[in-house]
Amino acid sequence: MNKKSATIYDISKKLNVSVATVSRALNNHPRISQATKDLVVKTAKEMNYKQNNLAKALKSGETKNVGIIVPYINTNFFSSVIRGIEEELSPHGYHVIICQSHEDINIEKRHLNTLLNAQVDGIFMSVSKTTIDTEHIRNILDTSNTPIIFFDRKKDISGISTVTIDDYRGGYVATEHLIKEGYKNICHFAGDLNLEIYQNRLNGYKQALIDNNLMVKSDNIISTGSSIDAGIEAIKKLWEKKSVPDAIFSSSDFAALGACQELKKRKIKIPQEVAVIGFSNEPFTQFMELPISSVDQTPVTMGKMAGQVFLENVKENGSGVSIEKKVVLAPQIYIRKSSKRK
Structure with missing residues (x-):
């Protein structure tokens, strides 16, 4: 069998149904019968069909991806924060892209640009120790609607929510x-x-x-x-x-x-x-x-709270309202x- 990825047009031709029917079946549209959905899904799998996530994102305005930038991942603290973010967002269909700045502002800048080019829905960030000048972060606020949430290490920048401990x-x-x-x-x-x-x-x-x-x-x-x-x-x-x-x-x-x-x-x-x-x-x-x-x-709690702040931001932005939250957790x-x- 040819393993080249098929398109919805290929599936439509094979089943002799409209492209719209295939699209609706793959997206679980209520107007399509369960029998048709099952047939389309089965055929899509046989033909090695892979959904075009970029096209879907352009249509919905969401990629369901978020970026996380940390100095290093090989510490319990940062890996636990990432775990908390992932546990909070995964039930809502989000996936995380993890980047390490290695305490270098130039690497941090490159990661920010990469995540923006990937059209992530949000960025969680703990700044590097060499991040003194914050112009690269402020520029994102001026040129993009992508929300940024600082956790642990933060900079005081208007328009950015933060989750820290006291x-x-x-x-x-x-x-x-x-x-x-x-x-x-x-x-x-x-x-x-x-x-x-x-x-x-x-x-x-x-x-x-x-x-x-x-x-x-x-x-x-x-x-x-x-x-x-x-x-x-x-x-x-x-x-x-x-x-x-x-x-x-x-x-x-x-x-x-x-x-x-x-x-x-x-x-x-x-x-x-x-x-x-x-x-x-x-x-x-x-x-x-x-x-x-x-x-x-309390890093897992910090990650979960950062995830909640992001979800609230997504919800409020749907109403055209921008939010900025400052969450401070009590240390133990x-x-x-x-x-x-x-």
Whole structure:
């Protein structure tokens, strides 16, 4: 049998019915009898017919595809957000196209253009750490009706909905927990401060110290990467100083893990001598020999909420109304052995 894809005209000719009848049968039109639908579908399958999704999209104005741009996919956080988006949108017939920016604004720009050229119905985006200038995003708002939803990492751009957690609150409660456990000289691994999420976690840390009459020391604030090696290097840097901390609040679980590894190497007891708490609640934090306390970002919930915001946008745009939502989720803190001294 010839495996070349057939068209609805080929099916029409073979069955000796009109092209309109074939089209309606394939689209489950109520005016077509079930027997005719079954015959058309069976014949279409035998003739290797594949529906022209582009033509269908042009007719309906929807491709039923959405794009997701993340810095990396190989972290539990971003993969879980993607899972949440997919679970929310899949029942509505949407498919996701996943892109990685690799923390590079130029790659981010290329992905945006590719997704727009593919006529996706919406774009979910967590910006790269090199995205300082946002002109490429603002241009989309000026030239396209494609809705953009920021999640986790965002930029304050009018017309774009956002779904985040309260990073300030997360930084505050993590630091407050350490203070309640009796720690007073608390260091902060601040992450990349070009990103708003890390600025907010830092500000929460500072305010918790101030509210508990503890001094904010610039030497105790270290800008680090979000990697195990960054945590190791941060400990080495701290222990070169005369006054070492008795607790560490890391804006990254991976940096917190690196800190624990280096402290253990130096025979420093956790949490008796130095406590450690991270941020993101990566799965490894609870399964280690010494489980690490962490602030959970509820990524699946974040993805589901982003999906709901998109669906509301689609619904409202059908009425000619544009919406902009700012959803802020509450962080959850998980206390484990690495920071529980009392």
